[in-house]
Amino acid sequence: QHAKITCTSRYVPENAVSNDRLATMMDTSDDWISSRTGIRSRNIVTNENTSDLCIKVAEKLLTKSGKNAEELDFILVATMTPDYGTPSVACLVQGSISANQAFAFDISAACSGFVYALSMGEKLIRTGKKLGMVIGGETLSKVLDWDDRSTAVLFGDGAAGVLLEASDEEHFLNEKLQADGQRATSLTSGYMENKSPFYSGTSESSSYLQMTGRDIYDFSLNDVTNNIREIVAEDVDYLLLHQANKRIIEKISKKLKVPRDKFLTNMEHNGNTSAASIPLLLDESVEKGVLELGSNQKIVLTGYGGGLTWGSILLTL
Numbered sequence: 052q053h054a055k056i057t058c059t060s061r062y063v064p065e066n067a068v069s070n071d072r073l074a075t076m077m078d079t080s081d082d083w084i085s086s087r088t089g090i091r092s093r094n095i096v097t098n099e100n101t102s103d104l105c106i107k108v109a110e111k112l113l114t115k116s117g118k119n120a121e122e123l124d125f126i127l128v129a130t131m132t133p134d135y136g137t138p139s140v141a142c143l144v145q146g147s148i149s150a151n152q153a154f155a156f157d158i159s160a161a162c163s164g165f166v167y168a169l170s171m172g173e174k175l176i177r178t179g180k181k182l183g184m185v186i187g188g189e190t191l192s193k194v195l196d197w198d199d200r201s202t203a204v205l206f207g208d209g210a211a212g213v214l215l216e217a218s219d220e221e222h223f224l225n226e227k228l229q230a231d232g233q234r235a236t237s238l239t240s241g242y243m244e245n246k247s248p249f250y251s252g253t254s255e256s257s258s259y260l261q262m263t264g265r266d267i268y269d270f271s272l273n274d275v276t277n278n279i280r281e282i283v284a285e286d287v288d289y290l291l292l293h294q295a296n297k298r299i300i301e302k303i304s305k306k307l308k309v310p311r312d313k314f315l316t317n318m319e320h321n322g323n324t325s326a327a328s329i330p331l332l333l334d335e336s337v338e339k340g341v342l343e344l345g346s347n348q349k350i351v352l353t354g355y356g357g358g359l360t361w362g363s364i365l366l367t368l
């Protein structure tokens with residue numbers, strides 16, 4: 052049997068933080084941020100953790116679809132900012148909605164996380180599972196160095212996800228997931244110190260999110276563009292890329308010679324939400340009527356970021 056996306060939903064923290072607000076906190080400006088990144092605002096938690104955001108998404112998926120939690124076979128959560136090492140965010144979600152028939156685990160693939168998790172969910176349906184949830188959720192605000200204007204202005208918090216169901220129709224047409232651990236240090240975050248009395252090994256200088264922007268920029272322009280080119284043989288209706296930077300998306304559209312208006316964007320009001328960015332864009336586009344489930348529209352989802360990881364899935368809605 053095949054897998055089909057039958058429902059989407061999203062949840063962002065209420066606290067919207069504008070570029071101007073950040074300009075009162077650090078040496079930056081709305082002009083610099085919006086011209087260099089396309090970001091004008093982002094949502095930042097004041098009392099929620101990643102599991103809280105993902106639980107809201109899960110509850111909305113059940114309400115919108117009319118499905119019962121007991122029908123769920125699996126819950127996958129893509130996140131690089133889990134509440135704990137264990138229990139997983141996925142288990143916290145499973146417990147909160149009492150999906151007592153579902154197994155649950157997190158997937159760590161940074162900004163490619165949702166694409167990796169959606170690919171894994173599709174395989175679970177193809178091998179016999181009937182219904183699953185795939186959620187991307189982050190509270191990046193807790194790993195940022197808020198004194199480092201080069202990263203603090205880029206990221207936001209949020210969560211979004213989909214219901215995957217068994218279907219007779221084929222919707223997942225092609226995919227290519229990639230990684231390069233030799234460029235792992237281009238984007239790091241959340242290093243856990245070993246404070247054991249026995250430990251004298253090396254340790255990272257900081258657990259804050261650190262990024263060599265230039266390297267990631269170049270990686271996105273080269274490896275990611277090649278990946279999309281390989282997957283997108285024929286015409287597609289829309290491309291939903293990880294929302295890291297508006298200029299990157301413009302450059303990729305030029306390199307691919309695909310019209311810019313086929314690239315949907317929402318970093319303007321979300322910032323870079325890592326694993327949540329693609330499902331946030333998907334749900335917002337469905338809500339706006341740009342995308343429609345069951346319409347057979349052909350779309351590409353492309354994630355790229357820490358790991359380094361990158362990957363695309365070609366599917367019809």
Ligand SMILES: O=C(O)C1CCN(c2ccc(-c3cc(CO)ccc3Cl)cn2)CC1
Nearest residue numbers: 087162264267268271295296299323355356
């Ligand atoms: O000076 C400038 O123009 C700066 C230059 C540096 N910038 C960057 C650099 C890299 C990213 C980025 C991050 C991830 C991780 O999610 C993935 C993919 C990308 Cl391309 C985002 N912004 C901001 C504008």
